[in-house]
Amino acid sequence: MxxxxxxxxxxxxxxxxxxxxxxxxxxxxxxxxxxxxxxxxxxxxxxxxxxxxxxxxxxxxxxxxxxxxxxxxxxxxxxxxxxxxxxxxxxxxxxxxxxxxxxxxxxxxxxxxxxxxxxxxxxxxxxxxxxxxxxxxxxxxxxxxxxxxxxxxxxxxxxxxxxxxKAVAGGNFLLLGNELPDALQAAERAVEAMRKVNGVIMPFPGGIVRSGSKVGSRYKFLNASTNTAFCPSLRRQVQSELPDGVAAVLEIVIDGLTAEAVAEAMRVGIRAACGPGIVKVSAGNYGGKLGKHQFHLHQLLAN
Amino acid sequence: MPPVTLRLKEPLTGVPLEAESISPDLFADRSREEIEALPVAWGNEAHRLGDFFQVDGERSEEIEVEGPIGRVKWVGSAMTRGRIVVHGDVGMHAGSYMRGGEILIEGNAADFLGVEMEGGLIHVKGNAGHRAGAAYRGSKYGMRGGIILIEGNVAHEVGAYMRRGLIVITGNAEDFLGARMAAGTICLFGQAGLRTGGGMQKGTIVCMRPVELLPTFAYDCTYAPVFLRILFKGLKHLGVQTPPGATDGSWRRYHGDLADVGKGEILIPA
The missing domain is CATH 3.30.70.520 (Alpha-Beta Plaits)
Known part of the structure; x- marks a missing residue:
């Protein structure tokens, strides 16, 4: 898609x-x-x-x-x-x-x-x-x-x-950009569009997060650590998810009063973000083992 | 269901009729014959409602009374739901002990309107008598909830011993408005009589016009309480328009009665 x-x-x-x-x-x-x-x-x-x-x-x-x-x-x-x-x-x-x-x-x-x-x-x-x-x-x-x-x-x-x-937290998508300014501009466009959706917030600064995390760490005292698979600087040191040409990744996290509100925010956000300088749009998950809600990007955007 | 309509067969004179049975709670599940058989008291005689009223309709939570029924007491007393519309005056104790629903009185209400009510809405388009929303003699507290809206004037001791709820009077009030109030809110648009708030412990009396206060009320400050904005906005839902400038204006706050607990307040436009 x-x-x-x-x-x-x-x-x-x-x-x-x-x-x-x-x-x-x-x-x-x-x-x-x-x-x-x-x-x-x-x-x-x-x-x-x-x-x-x-x-x-x-x-x-x-x-x-x-x-x-x-x-x-x-x-x-x-x-x-x-x-x-x-x-x-x-x-x-x-x-x-x-x-x-x-x-x-x-x-x-x-x-x-x-x-x-x-x-x-x-x-x-x-x-x-x-x-x-x-x-x-x-x-x-x-x-x-x-x-x-x-x-x-x-x-x-x-x-x-x-x-x-009860509400839904942790809806998200990742914007993989050619350059950091491209990713940032796309994320800004996304957040602007998502703020028009009722019942959602994007809790990170300006609605955008650059330090996405994964579950666990090599340190026993830490239960979350940097999302190594999406860090450009670690592309050759870990099993990277980044295609060639990606220099920066920004994430938008969405919390909503309902799953429908989160889905709608993701839909309008991704549509607004897709443009010049964006190599790919992805999303973060834990293999479906931790969260109750799954927002499949293709299904969301097909509607 | 269409409303049950009651019409007096003969105008009542002399001894008043005591008709607690005029209540949506009792009409809701009864046929016309059963409604006619409900008990009423005329002096020391027990009668049927149908002896005095022509009843049309059945099984309804809405009652329309073709008035005036100024000599019929206890209309809607202790009702918990539904609606009563009185096309004319109503007698004493209307809506007393009421817990829910609505009573609309298109004429005047006699004394003891909504006494010790706990919930619901009483709307009087005319005047109301003494001790509306107050306590019965010997009771510790008066009105404990609900709303009484009186578009005309009221007599003495309205809201006396009030514990909770809201009384709105768009006309004038005679003496002892809110006397011995324990809490709740009274909003008076017209002129207050003597000893307003006398002995009040807590609660709020909003007087839209200058009022002569007892010496046991002390001036605190002139400010714009946010709560009044909420109250006045709420009054619009009841169809009551506040005077221009009331919402955004400043208010002089007095606290008292210092002869008692002294945590009541009287607010007057600055």
């Missing part, structure tokens, strides 16, 4: 089930909502080293509970408990601290985690609970509870509970 003259490897991306929440951050201005969101998403690239994967959704919320500018952040972690722990830490340290911010649940799910209900204690007894019923919060049959925590610029409003659901 080829797209715009670029061969697509007959392989698949292997992805895993994780749990995810969607957080809506609002503020006095778009700039300050983004400041809080960027801070919350900081150091949230890979569950391996960060404990969770966090990113700002490209699709902006159509409306917000307080009618102020808002930004959605998706957080993925291995378990519901881990999601709750990271939400409490990141909202507490990155959102509550950001001037004028407020923080709401933006994921309707059966399971809900107490987040504002824990952060409220920061109010030192002066926090105020406000429970609004469905007719005015438009939330199906569920009331919503908000905590008003007094802070130095007024009050920080945070929702009591945040929805959590």
């Amino acid at each position: 080829e797209i715009n003259g670029v061969p697509i490897d007959e392989t698949y991306a292997e992805a895993f089930t994780m749990h995810a929440s969607r957080v809506l951050i609002t503020a006095f201005s778009k700039q300050w909502a983004l400041e809080a969101a960027r801070s919350m998403a900081g150091f949230g690239t890979s569950v391996i080293g960060c404990g969770c994967e966090v990113g700002i959704e490209g699709v902006e919320p159509e409306q917000t509970p307080d009618d102020r500018p808002g930004v959605n952040v998706l957080l993925f972690a291995p378990s519901k408990k881990a999601v709750q722990e990271h939400l409490i830490k990141r909202i507490g340290q990155s959102v509550m601290t950001s001037p004028t911010s407020a923080c709401y649940n933006d994921l309707e799910a059966e399971d809900r985690l107490s987040v504002g209900g824990k952060l409220r204690f920061f109010g030192d007894g002066y926090q105020i609970s406000k429970r609004l019923e469905p007719p005015i919060v438009g939330n199906g049959n569920r009331a919503r509870r908000f905590w008003r925590i007094p802070v130095m610029d007024g009050e920080f409003v945070v929702e009591d509970r945040f929805g959590v659901q």
Whole structure:
């Protein structure tokens, strides 16, 4: 299979089930909502080293509970408990601290985690609970509870509970380029297109990762190490996956609320990336032994 | 299913009728004959609902009452689902102990509207009497959830001992609005009477107009609480428009009643 003259490897991306929440951050201005969101998403690239994967959704919320500018952040972690722990830490340290911010649940799910209900204690007894019923919060049959925590610029409003659901993390594809600038430009095109897909994040810097990893290492204390098969400098030292003419490989990792969202993001991303300077598009997997989800590139792109 | 319609056979005078049985919970699974056989009390006499009302329809969670029924008490009391529409006035205790569903009253509501309700929505297009959303004498707490929207004026002690929920009054309120409130929110668009929030422990009273406060309320600051933006946006879903500038404006915050716990707040436009 080829797209715009670029061969697509007959392989698949292997992805895993994780749990995810969607957080809506609002503020006095778009700039300050983004400041809080960027801070919350900081150091949230890979569950391996960060404990969770966090990113700002490209699709902006159509409306917000307080009618102020808002930004959605998706957080993925291995378990519901881990999601709750990271939400409490990141909202507490990155959102509550950001001037004028407020923080709401933006994921309707059966399971809900107490987040504002824990952060409220920061109010030192002066926090105020406000429970609004469905007719005015438009939330199906569920009331919503908000905590008003007094802070130095007024009050920080945070929702009591945040929805959590099973999600998919680790969707990916690899762009094998003639030169590094070619691969980088292609990856940038891909990320720009993928940000228009609802319910996905690309958690690495700028959505792109250059240090793809493989499972295991020669060192006992390390359970992941550099993806030697795709490192150009190791082409003659290891069993390389790189065809001749490839000088740089960049990977895009996708986490999504659903497998369909990840598949859609991969589809639009690969189509946008295929162009001059790209030798081949491939994907990372572990032989199908580790991840529940497999995204076969040819199947994705045939649709 | 089409709604069950109730029409008074004769206008009620003198002794009021106590009709807790006018409730969607009781109508939903009953035939017309069974609905007519539901018990009501007229003074110390036990009667059938059909003795006073002409009943049309059956097995419905929606009830339409051709009013006025200002002398019929306890309409929708303790209901948990469905909808009651009263085309006219309604008597005392309408929607008391209500837990869900909706009551629309197109006329006025008498005293004790929605007292100690726990959920659902009561919408009154006219005025409401004393102690709407409050507690019965001797109870610790009043309204514990739900929403009461009154488009007209209200009398004394509305929201007294309120524990949770929302009362919205687009007209004026007489004295002791939110007295002894334990929590919850009251939003008053018109003029408040005397001793607003007297003895309140926690909770929020939003007064859209200047109000004479008790000396046991202390001024804190002038600011723009984000919560009010959420509340006012929610009110739009109920068809209530807030005055221009209310959402983006600043509010003077007072806390009290310092003669009690003192963690209540009264918000007034700056």
